[in-house]
Amino acid sequence: MTYKIDTDVLGKVATQAVGMPLENGELVTRAIEALAGEYPDLIDRTPGRWVGSKAGGILGKVRFLYFSPREYIVIFGSPSGTQGFSGRYKHVQIHKFLIAGQIDWYDIESDDITCHTLLPGGHATMGKGQARGMTIHPGSWHIEYGRGAVATTLPFAMMDTLLVSLEFESVRRSAVEFAKLVKNRIPASR
Incomplete structure (x- = not known):
């Protein structure tokens, strides 16, 4: 199965953004510009809206950049830090490319009982079902x-925000951002 996004290219983009200042959004702006440079037909350079997201107890800000039935790209982070459960996606492989800070993680069900650390410029992959x-x-x-089957991630991505936090506005904003991305991918009728 072929995909439009190459993980090696995302790794290169992440490395280019590492070290950019967080102030005034320069880090995120640089990452989006580099992604749009690599994928001009997929990533829109125009500023999008940050949306609050709480999934598996992990609370942060997300910026939707690309969404299709088989792939998505977002920028996610937290100014104050957060922790929780990654989710289990049986039909989707997740890649994280750290551009600032640190993420510590451990596999919940493997025999590995060590903590792993992702540092800026690093790449971690969570396989389907992990x-x-x-x-x-x-x-x-x-x-x-x-x-993978991107739509299968949406219940986990939305339910904590909706049912536990009762944060309807974030769910509404997420739906609006998804709709904009999908609309921009549908060719105009002639």
């Missing part, structure tokens, strides 16, 4: 890329 405990340290931001 689940992790995670700590995202303050000031941590990453490019997240999902590959």
